[in-house]
Amino acid sequence: MLLKEKQMKNKKMRKIAAAAVLASVTSVTVAILAIVINFASDISDHNYVVAGRWIMERRYAMAKKNQLKEKKIVIRVDDVQQGYLNEVSRRMIVDAAEREMKLVLGVIPRNFSEDKEMVSFLKEYFGSVEIAVHGWKHSVDGNYNMPEFGEVDYVDAVRMLADAKREFSVFPEWKAYTFIPPQNEISREGRRALVDVGYRVLSSDGKARNDKTTSTYDWSARKLADPKAVAAECGKALEVRGICVIMTHPQDYATSHKFDAEKYISYIELLNQIELLDASVTTFAEIYGDGR
Numbered sequence: 001m002l003l004k005e006k007q008m009k010n011k012k013m014r015k016i017a018a019a020a021v022l023a024s025v026t027s028v029t030v031a032i033l034a035i036v037i038n039f040a041s042d043i044s045d046h047n048y049v050v051a052g053r054w055i056m057e058r059r060y061a062m063a064k065k066n067q068l069k070e071k072k073i074v075i076r077v078d079d080v081q082q083g084y085l086n087e088v089s090r091r092m093i094v095d096a097a098e099r100e101m102k103l104v105l106g107v108i109p110r111n112f113s114e115d116k117e118m119v120s121f122l123k124e125y126f127g128s129v130e131i132a133v134h135g136w137k138h139s140v141d142g143n144y145n146m147p148e149f150g151e152v153d154y155v156d157a158v159r160m161l162a163d164a165k166r167e168f169s170v171f172p173e174w175k176a177y178t179f180i181p182p183q184n185e186i187s188r189e190g191r192r193a194l195v196d197v198g199y200r201v202l203s204s205d206g207k208a209r210n211d212k213t214t215s216t217y218d219w220s221a222r223k224l225a226d227p228k229a230v231a232a233e234c235g236k237a238l239e240v241r242g243i244c245v246i247m248t249h250p251q252d253y254a255t256s257h258k259f260d261a262e263k264y265i266s267y268i269e270l271l272n273q274i275e276l277l278d279a280s281v282t283t284f285a286e287i288y289g290d291g292r
Helices: 002-066 086-097 116-124 154-170 188-197 227-241 261-275 284-288
Strands: 072-080 103-107 129-133 243-248
Touching: 072 086, 072 284, 086 103, 086 116, 086 261, 129 154, 129 284, 154 188, 227 243, 227 261, 243 261
Parallel strands: 072 103, 072 243, 103 129
Antiparallel strands: none
């Protein structure tokens, strides 16, 4: 009797132990499954962003095979905007065009259509420039040092891109093609919005092919960079990547919000130095095709 009771007791204990092991395994499985699901979700979201970037970069792969046999330089003029340093912006465009160089203008869209004089001028030189979207108003609650798209969510990004499209509808030939984020920063959701809206090129400050290579302004020294040094850095990039993106601004050649002829000499010297490089100065839209 005692042996039978002991056997029954042992059997009961084995069932309890088995149940405990099963519960433990189940909980671990559930935890692992949750991790896998979350990881898959993250990967899916990441791949969405990567896929969008891939769509943009794929244009380069096609261009490299066909057009980038010739090296390309993109001069990215950021902060062109309504009613601000128009004289400088116009001079930069005209002086480049006289050398058969084209510019990518990072235009701040807000109220730009109200600047009739600048709109008329850009229509005249539309074949010499690409109008890229440079944020919406380039500020966060009036702070122009805050990256407007740095932490933007998807809905706000789509809304601002739609607003930009309405502003640029004054240019019948304009297409949403290149986006330049203010302060060169853009969130993951902002990138997703660009892809969904149909942008082809994102040019910011990073290691991607279309990102800024060098700048005409030395931010650490708070002064204009040496044009020869800028051109030299550009030349190195051309040898490695076949493309160089130079970032500049109208305010680089202004003092107290007015055109500064002495500073502007630096821009002319930059164009002269670029002419010495074995490359054409063009736009993203021309490099990758299918846009303006």
